[in-house]
Amino acid sequence: xxxxDVQAASEGKSExxxxxxxxxTAAIRLLKxxxxxxxxxxxxxxxxxxxxxxxxxxxxxxxxxxxxxxxQNEENxxxxxxxxLFTLGALVRRRFDVSRQAVPFLHVLREHTxxxxxxxxxxxxxxxxxxxLESDQAIRMRSYIGVRKPAxxxxxxxxxxxxxTPDVVARVLKAGLVARTPNTNTDTQVFLKTxxxxxxxxxxxxxxESEIGMRGIAAPVRxxxxxxxxxxxxxxxxxxxxxxxxxxxVPHLLNAAEGISSTLGYRPPM
Numbered sequence: 001x002x003x004x005d006v007q008a009a010s011e012g013k014s015e016x017x018x019x020x021x022x023x024x025t026a027a028i029r030l031l032k033x034x035x036x037x038x039x040x041x042x043x044x045x046x047x048x049x050x051x052x053x054x055x056x057x058x059x060x061x062x063x064x065x066x067x068x069x070x071x072q073n074e075e076n077x078x079x080x081x082x083x084x085l086f087t088l089g090a091l092v093r094r095r096f097d098v099s100r101q102a103v104p105f106l107h108v109l110r111e112h113t114x115x116x117x118x119x120x121x122x123x124x125x126x127x128x129x130x131x132x133l134e135s136d137q138a139i140r141m142r143s144y145i146g147v148r149k150p151a152x153x154x155x156x157x158x159x160x161x162x163x164x165t166p167d168v169v170a171r172v173l174k175a176g177l178v179a180r181t182p183n184t185n186t187d188t189q190v191f192l193k194t195x196x197x198x199x200x201x202x203x204x205x206x207x208x209e210s211e212i213g214m215r216g217i218a219a220p221v222r223x224x225x226x227x228x229x230x231x232x233x234x235x236x237x238x239x240x241x242x243x244x245x246x247x248x249x250v251p252h253l254l255n256a257a258e259g260i261s262s263t264l265g266y267r268p269p270m
Contacts, residue, residue, distance in 0.1 A: 026052065027060050031069065031081065040078040098221060098230045099130045101263040105256040106133050106232065112252040115236035116141040119221075120156040121229065122164070123148065125175045127157045130230070141214050141235035149210060152177050152191060153184050155218035156231035158204035162195040163220060163228035169195070183208040203253060205246055208238055215241045217249055219257035224265030232257050 033041060033049050041049075047057040061079055064070040068084030102119045109117045110133045118132035126148040135141070151157030152172050161169055169192075177186040185191055198204045206216040216235035220228040234249050235241075258268075 023060070026050070026056070027064060027069075030057065030060050030064065031085070034081050040073055040076070040080045042076075042078045046079070098223075098260070098264065102131060102221070102230070102232065102260045105259045106131065109232070109234065109252055109256040110135065113234050113249050115234050115241060115249075117232070117234050117256075118156075120154075120160070120218075120231050120233060122151060122157070122160040122168075125151055125172045127151050127154055127160065127231070135236060137236070137240070141216070141237065150178075150180070153180055153206070153209040155204045155206035155216040155235075156233045158194055158198050158206075159218045159220045159231040160228060162198035162204070180210055181208055181212045183212075185209060203250060205243075206235075207243070213238050215243075215246060217246050217253055219253045220261075221257050222261040222264070222266040226266060229264070230260075232260060 029050055030046060033046060043054055043058050043061065046061070047054040050057060061070055061072075065072055065079075065082070068082045070079050071082045072079050098121070099119060106117045106119065114135060114137065116132065116135045119130045120127040121130055122128075127150075129145055129147050132145060149157070151161055161172060173188055173191070177184075177188065177191060179186050185194070194204070203217060203219040206214075206218075208215060210216075214235060215238045216233055218231045218233035221230040221232055223229045232253065234253055
């Protein structure tokens, strides 16, 4: 091993066998040492727990402090988890809060429409289903929790992207508008006009763009700051869910979206 490799390894900067940066792994391990029983730990104890040199652990701790993931108690020199971790955790918790608050409204929405209803969030260029209630119909749309779909060709995706910043939309366009069905729109200008329409009407329709034989409609869910944090949708087979039937779902869909938003603290401007 070259001297530079030894130095890199000692600093936790080498790469592990599965391609992970060992410095990142070490930093995560360091954060996981803290617990409710030990909220504050000194460098010596951290080094002993991790099996690393004190100098290496000190460099890791210094970096984490600079990023707000750790804090140092000035009175005793020990370290504790930083406020930035709380901020990140709040973002994760918000998703679960949205899902929990949405459940009663999703039940009502399914009763009114008779179709499968679901709640989705944006994850990079995809949507992810957080919650779903399937229709009681024999032929129905299936949406499983955790399933991902491209955002650009789904009603939920259109709703979520319409209220995102231009850089998020640009990332979707860079990934490519790849056709999934003969109805999938792959034209950039048409896609951008679709997002403009969503902003005007506050809902979006998926006319077999994502799956042949399935149509859907979705509306935005907003938090206390007015940010769109999720999309509530209704979907079903096109033979039953005609365009006229979709339009009939709009009032029920918007009521559900507004109800969920209200529980999250959103108040529409007067």
